[in-house]
Amino acid sequence: MTKAGIDFGLSLEIEPMEARSADSLPVDDGWQYEPKWDGFRCLAFKSGSHIDLRAKSGKPLARYFPEVVAYLSGLAVDRFIIDGELVIELDGKLSFDALQMRLHPAESRIRKLSVETPARLVAFDMLLTPAGVPILDQSLRERRAALEGFAKDTSRPEHLILSPFTRDVTEASRWLSGSGGDTDGVVCKRVDGAYLPGERVMTKVKRRRTADCVVGGFRYESDSELVGSLLLGLYNEKGELDHVGFTSTITNAERRELTSRLEALRGGSGFTGKSPGGPSRWSTKRSSEWEPLAPELVVEVRFDHVTGRRFRHGTKLLRWRPDKKPSQCDYHQIER
Incomplete structure (x- = not known):
């Protein structure tokens, strides 16, 4: 049981899986490549109508993003734990400044910004299924399949989107050499790898x-x-x-x-x-x-x-x- 008796299925103290920096993409078999989003890393927990959002540092984020909490709370899914990124789009581009403005002590200010510059969650991994089954020990291939099944009924462009991926290093190289836009690099994950909280088992390659x-x-x-x-x-x-x-x-x-x-x-x-x-x-x-x-x-x-x-x-x-x-x-x- 966590957070005043609410059972999220896994501890709120779980740490997101981390990445080591590299200068180039790994090219051997067995890698999945995903965009590296320029936002706030976030673990999203749900139990019934109760939602908790946690930053990579473990600090709570829910009070700063009430619109994300409201959307996740209203989903017809009893429980889940998702790993993802909170992002805000302004004039067709993601704005890190707009995210930082949310970390404000005044609730009235946060509420105003949540309407003017709403955030959304980009989901790229699943730790607990809607059936309440922890799947950290399963391979990324299996976790991604579970996440895609979840997203079929829950994703909405303005609230929750599924991060794309490729297992083709040529396509990942094109992402990396692109002019920029919403992402600033590529994150590489082993397709057969388990989710290892707090460990640097992924590889990140930033756009130069x-x-x-x-x-x-x-x-x-x-x-x-x-x-x-x-x-x-x-x-x-x-x-x-x-x-x-x-x-x-x-x-x-x-x-x-x-x-x-x-x-x-x-x-x-x-x-x-x-x-x-x-x-x-x-x-x-x-x-x-x-x-x-x-x-x-x-x-x-x-x-x-x-x-x-x-x-x-x-x-x-x-x-x-x-x-x-x-x-x-x-x-x-x-x-x-």
Whole structure:
């Protein structure tokens, strides 16, 4: 029994199966390939009319997505546990920003957003069948068949959809080399594999995306006189240089020479649009401690996600681009 006596068939503390990162798709036999969705990973539990949604961290999500709870609660199915992804679509594209806006303390705000920007659940695995049978020990092939049977009567495009899959590596390669859209890579699962909670037995391969960025500033390493990270910029429609992220993948061998090179450009205009620092979810206690540079250096970096016209995570420095004019580094490179 869990959650005030409600029996969901499996503990709410169960952890989603995880994936290891890889640079390329596995090509041997026995793999199933699925899109890697850009949303909130979610385990959806149902027992009667009771619904619980749990994030990958184990934290409850149900209060933030009342429209998903309402739909799942109303299904003519007594119980299930589904592994999937919560997503929100805006203007034909999935929006991670819209998902984050749901994590709000005010219920009135959440209710308003649930109507204006409704979420849906993308289902890609089943852990407990509507008959109340746990199927974690069954193969992915069997679990997928159970999920497809469930989806025949329950899926609706605006509420619950079934994630596509392929067992053809050529088709998966086309997904991976695509221009982007709603997904940012491919997740690879063994067709004969069981569901192993919390274990990294899947493989994820992210779509490689690169951009040429202006180095508008830098930060020193903590308690050091050497450079720690480069601050990256792109020119906006007004011709202003906006801060869009950073890269810290600098080797120790090049750090001292690079520091001298950067210090020679120190004191320039830096970012003339959005600048580092100020309150944001990217800020740290050292956000304001940066050195502005003359906008002369260009680097090519690899990135995965873009949120709010910024790189959501740190980027990987691929190479310097002395052949590229800083003025050529604009937002068109990262817009899908």
